[in-house]
Amino acid sequence: MDLQEYLKLVFSDYTLRTITIGTAILGAICGMLGSFAVLRKQSLLGDAISHASLPGIAIAFLITGTKDTNVLLIGALISGLIGAFWIRSIVKNTHLKTDTALGLILSIFFGFGMLLLTFIQKQPNANQSGLDKFLFGQAATLLIEDVWFMAIVTAICLAVLLLFWKEFKLLLFDVDYAKTLGFNIKFIDALITSFIVLAIVLGLQTVGVVLMSAMLLAPAAAARQWTNSLSTMVVLAAIFGSVAGVVGTGISASQANLSTGPVIVLVAAVFVVFSFIFSPSRGLLFSQIRFLKNRRDLQLHKTLSFMFDLVKTHEDKSHPHAIKILNNFQGYTKGTLKKLEEKKYIKLSGRMWSMTEEGYQFAGNLYNQNIEK
Amino acid sequence: MSSAQIEIQLIASLVAVACAIPGVFLVLRKMALISDAISHSILPGLVIGFFITHDLNSPLLILMGALSGILTVVLVEYIQKTKLVKEDTAIGLVFPALFSIGVLLIAKNANDIHLDVDAVLLGELAFAPFDRLLINGIDIGPKSLWLIGTILLITLSLLIAFFKELKVSTFDPGLATALGFSPIVIHYGLMSVASITTVGAFDAVGAILVVALMIAPAATAYLLTNDLKKMLIYAVLFGMFSAISGYWLAHYLDASISGSMITMLGFVFFLVYLFAPNSGLIAVLYRNRQQQKEVQLLTFLLHLNNHKEKRERHINHLNEHINWHKVKAKSIVELADKNNLIFIDNNIISLTEKGKTFTEKAIDYIITNDDSEIESMKKDFFLFRG
Numbered sequence: 124m125d126l127q128e129y130l131k132l133v134f135s136d137y138t139l140r141t142i143t144i145g146t147a148i149l150g151a152i153c154g155m156l157g158s159f160a161v162l163r164k165q166s167l168l169g170d171a172i173s174h175a176s177l178p179g180i181a182i183a184f185l186i187t188g189t190k191d192t193n194v195l196l197i198g199a200l201i202s203g204l205i206g207a208f209w210i211r212s213i214v215k216n217t218h219l220k221t222d223t224a225l226g227l228i229l230s231i232f233f234g235f236g237m238l239l240l241t242f243i244q245k246q247p248n249a250n251q252s253g254l255d256k257f258l259f260g261q262a263a264t265l266l267i268e269d270v271w272f273m274a275i276v277t278a279i280c281l282a283v284l285l286l287f288w289k290e291f292k293l294l295l296f297d298v299d300y301a302k303t304l305g306f307n308i309k310f311i312d313a314l315i316t317s318f319i320v321l322a323i324v325l326g327l328q329t330v331g332v333v334l335m336s337a338m339l340l341a342p343a344a345a346a347r348q349w350t351n352s353l354s355t356m357v358v359l360a361a362i363f364g365s366v367a368g369v370v371g372t373g374i375s376a377s378q379a380n381l382s383t384g385p386v387i388v389l390v391a392a393v394f395v396v397f398s399f400i401f402s403p404s405r406g407l408l409f410s411q412i413r414f415l416k417n418r419r420d421l422q423l424h425k426t427l428s429f430m431f432d433l434v435k436t437h438e439d440k441s442h443p444h445a446i447k448i449l450n451n452f453q454g455y456t457k458g459t460l461k462k463l464e465e466k467k468y469i470k471l472s473g474r475m476w477s478m479t480e481e482g483y484q485f486a487g488n489l490y491n492q493n494i495e496k
Numbered sequence: 497m498s499s500a501q502i503e504i505q506l507i508a509s510l511v512a513v514a515c516a517i518p519g520v521f522l523v524l525r526k527m528a529l530i531s532d533a534i535s536h537s538i539l540p541g542l543v544i545g546f547f548i549t550h551d552l553n554s555p556l557l558i559l560m561g562a563l564s565g566i567l568t569v570v571l572v573e574y575i576q577k578t579k580l581v582k583e584d585t586a587i588g589l590v591f592p593a594l595f596s597i598g599v600l601l602i603a604k605n606a607n608d609i610h611l612d613v614d615a616v617l618l619g620e621l622a623f624a625p626f627d628r629l630l631i632n633g634i635d636i637g638p639k640s641l642w643l644i645g646t647i648l649l650i651t652l653s654l655l656i657a658f659f660k661e662l663k664v665s666t667f668d669p670g671l672a673t674a675l676g677f678s679p680i681v682i683h684y685g686l687m688s689v690a691s692i693t694t695v696g697a698f699d700a701v702g703a704i705l706v707v708a709l710m711i712a713p714a715a716t717a718y719l720l721t722n723d724l725k726k727m728l729i730y731a732v733l734f735g736m737f738s739a740i741s742g743y744w745l746a747h748y749l750d751a752s753i754s755g756s757m758i759t760m761l762g763f764v765f766f767l768v769y770l771f772a773p774n775s776g777l778i779a780v781l782y783r784n785r786q787q788q789k790e791v792q793l794l795t796f797l798l799h800l801n802n803h804k805e806k807r808e809r810h811i812n813h814l815n816e817h818i819n820w821h822k823v824k825a826k827s828i829v830e831l832a833d834k835n836n837l838i839f840i841d842n843n844i845i846s847l848t849e850k851g852k853t854f855t856e857k858a859i860d861y862i863i864t865n866d867d868s869e870i871e872s873m874k875k876d877f878f879l880f881r882g
Contacts, residue, residue: 166585167529174704213769216780219523222584223715226528227765230708234758237704241752259599333536337592344581344589380603385596392593399580407578 128377138263139376145265145273146368146387149326152277154342154364155284156322158357159315161343162295167222168207168316170336171229173323175206177236177332180257181243192269195257196324203320206232211316233332260331262372262383273325280318284357291315292353330384341391342367348402367391423462424489426455430469431486434478443475500625505743507624507641508757511697512709512735514648517655518690519710520731523718524666529584530687531710533572533591534565535694535703539598541565542695547605558643558695565691566684568594621700621743621753640700647696651689655728658682663724705754709735712761719772734764789831794858796828797837800847801855811843 132139160169176199183198184190206228213224256264284291290311293301302308319339326335346359371387400408426449433448434440449455460476463469468482478486522528541564545557568590575586624640636642655662661682665672669679690710697706717730742757749756770777803809811829829845832838837851847855 161581161585164582164584166582166588167532170532170588212777216777217719217769217775219715219718220526220528222526222528223523223711223718226532226707226711227715229532230704231712231758231762231765233704234708234755235762236755238746238749238751238755238759241755242749245750334592334596336588337596340585340588341592344585348580381600382603385599385603388592388596389600392589392596395589399575399578405580407580 130373132376133373139372141267141270142262142265142376142383143369143372145270146262146329146372146383147365148270148273148277148368149329149338150342150364150366150368150387151361152273152280152322152364153326153338154346154360154362155277155357156280156315156319157339157341157343157364158346158353158360159291159295160319160339161347162353162356163315165319166340167225167336168210169319169323169339171210171225172203172207172320173327173332173335174229174236175232176200176203176320176324176327177233177257178202178239179205179236180327181236181239184243185239192266192328193272196327199257199324199327200320202232203324204317207316207320256331257327258331258333259382260327260329260334260384262329262375265329269328276321276325280321283314283318287311287314288354295353330387334384334388337388337391338364341388341395345391345394345398348398348405351404363391363394367394422455423459426459427463427468427482427486428489429455430476430478431483431489434483435487440483441470441477441479443472443477446474446476501743501747503625503638503641504621504753505740507638507644507700508621508739508743508753509736510641510644510648511701512713512739512757513732514644514651514693515697515706515709516713516731516735517651517728518686518693519714520717520724520728521662521666521686522690522710523714524724524727525686528711528715529587530569530572531690531694532707533568533587534687534691535698535706536591537568537594537598538562538565538691538695538698539703540594540601541567543598543601547601558692561695561698562688562691564594565694566687569684569687569691624700643696644700647693651693654685654689658685662686666724701754701757705758708758708761712758712765713738716761716765716768719768719775734761738764789828792824792828793831793837796832797847797851797855797858800838800845801852801859806844809845811840811845 133143134140157169160166179198179200179202180195181198182202183195187194210221210224210228213219213227214221219227290301290306293304293306294308294311294315298308301311322339323335326338330338342360342364343356345363346356349359350356367387367390371390372383374390375381375383375386398406400406403409429449430444433444434442446460460469460471463482464471466482467479468485470477470479519528519531522531538561541560541562542557544564545554545560548560549556551557571590572583572586575581575589576583581589625638627639628635629637629639629642661672661677664675665677665679665682672679672682693710694703694706697709701709713731713734714727716734717727720730721727738757738760742760743753745751745760746753746756768776771779773779800809829838829840832851833840835850836848837854838845839848840846
């Protein structure tokens with residue numbers, strides 16, 4: 124099945140349409156909330172929480188005995204929240220640093236979750252198959268109800284985000300100022316953390332525990348490169364996230380043996396690499412080009428100011444000099460002389476050069492900071 | 497206990513020790529999450545190594561795995577250097593991408609490999625004794641035992657040889673550079689050891705448990721001591737304890753050994769987190785409460801000291817003036833009374849001689865802000881603490 128066929132199928136095939144819409148919504152909510160995680164330097168919180176949600180899934184199954192996705196996800200939500208707030212409490216009350224707390228909760232919760240999962244597997248009432256789909260996610264198991272549920276949660280998140288937009292923004296960029304203004308920092312902080320946990324839990328079924336953090340980070344990190352405005356970043360990240368979801372689903376559907384989660388993650392990673400290289404203001408390519416251009420300009424200006432030093436001792440500013448004189452100076456080449464002529468700073472005739480009035484003016488002001496270029 | 501059981505516990509303990517040692521330095525250097533990243537991103541290296549040799553036991557697999565672990569570190573540092581994103585985001589971007597590549601490589605070629613993803617995450621310690629190392633047809637023990645034993649030996653000798661360098665570069669990279677050994681070399685050395693340990697251990701216990709074995713014992717030990725040598729010893733002991741008790745928990749529950757080992761690690765951490773004498777949660781909360789009480793007592797005494805008029809010193813007036821609830825006011829008054837700092841006459845509170853000297857000293861302390869004074873003051877004056 125190639126991509127064209129896939130596009131046709133999206134509109135005709137019920138399952139594929141459901142999955143595509145599901146991953147698109149998931150990408151959008153992850154991008155949206157991931158922006159906050161990235162800006163708050165909580166990037167790896169997502170990784171920790173997604174792992175921490177596993178025991179919740181297992182315990183929810185042990186208690187209720189059902190495989191109803193919503194029940195399991197509530198379990199995941201609770202244990203994810205416990206993990207998130209335990210991390211905070213460790214950082215606040217002990218001298219252990221954030222990274223240690225994250226790694227600790229991540230691995231301990233996950234290990235406990237695996238203990239429970241293997242314990243469940245050995246139980247006689249073997250109704251448990253499918254629980255481990257949460258490890259790597261199975262987009263194919265998405266039902267239309269799940270998609271509706273995701274859409275509603277996304278809408279609620281969006282509404283709250285808009286409602287508290289100013290507070291969130293303040294919290295991101297100037298916590299102390301927000302405190303002095305009398306905002307309830309703890310509440311807003313808990314709100315955004317809870318939303319991040321919620322987004323992660325929504326993604327568990329599709330992308331799985333292990334890859335969820337990339338889903339949260341990659342669109343936001345890519346979007347960050349294109350803008351300095353929070354609102355643009357959130358919108359861009361949501362778009363990147365959903366495009367990555369749709370394209371990833373498309374690629375994995377068009378070939379056998381490609382699980383959706385990893386493909387979506389890789390597509391998102393391609394976005395990141397592309398943004399890192401090609402973003403106009405921060406990207407590596409353009410900053411390299413800017414760097415080279417600056418260096419070239421510097422060479423040019425050095426040559427010009429050397430010439431200026433020669434010329435200023437003469438009565439006649441446009442008196443021709445031999446190019447040979449410049450040999451004492453290392454910075455010039457044929458190319459730089461041509462460039463200077465193009466800019467009408469000097470005139471070349473044969474082996475001689477002479478400075479123009481314009482060039483003299485420019486060179487005189489070159490290292491004078493007060494004059495505009 | 498059968499010999500297989502003993503072997504499993506031995507392997508588990510060796511893995512725990514081999515992980516705990518680099519883990520201590522990772523935790524101290526605030527790089528705990530690098531171990532998480534490495535443990536995931538060794539996967540593509542292992543898979544590619546397998547494609548080349550078609551042998552799950554080839555040393556090339558370990559080499560490739562360790563190389564992709566180091567590649568992760570290099571990539572993370574490169575991304576960080578571009579300043580496009582922060583360090584944690586760099587880590588969070590690199591390892592899921594590499595892990596995804598590994599998962600897809602396995603999925604695309606899954607038919608002829610028995611390297612499945614569950615095994616990567618969890619490992620299967622229970623099978624370790626069945627895979628034996630034979631030399632000239634003589635059985636000399638399980639392969640994983642030899643593998644992890646060798647890694648542990650290398651780690652230990654490196655630790656002893658470079659202990660001083662490790663210590664200095666961990667706590668003071670500037671001093672390390674000044675003394676003439678490059679922190680970068682130590683950094684990559686440590687990363688290589690962490691990578692190799694991860695690869696060596698993950699076969700037996702899985703990727704996630706490696707992270708737990710590196711971070712949890714070190715973090716637990718860090719709550720109990722600030723001394724590097726003691727921290728190493730505690731971490732090793734916690735690791736071994738969890739390995740052995742975890743095995744028996746798994747035996748009893750009939751569940752995954754690695755999962756049980758982590759659960760035990762978590763349990764031990766939780767206990768220490770609650771009850772550690774100085775940095776435990778209870779100790780911290782108790783200390784906070786006590787400091788709060790001391791401040792309140794001081795406020796109360798200063799108030800008495802400032803007001804000579806009886807109206808201000810009436811017992812009921814305190815509620816409104818200092819704005820304390822009745823219960824709190826009562827407990828503070830009792831505390832002051834017990835310590836003979838005040839006497840109450842007809843519901844009018846006055847400072848005793850001792851109270852007056854104390855308050856004056858306290859004012860001195862507040863003005864000079866000399867930290868050493870407050871401790872001796874507490875000793876001199878407090879008989880009962882809140």
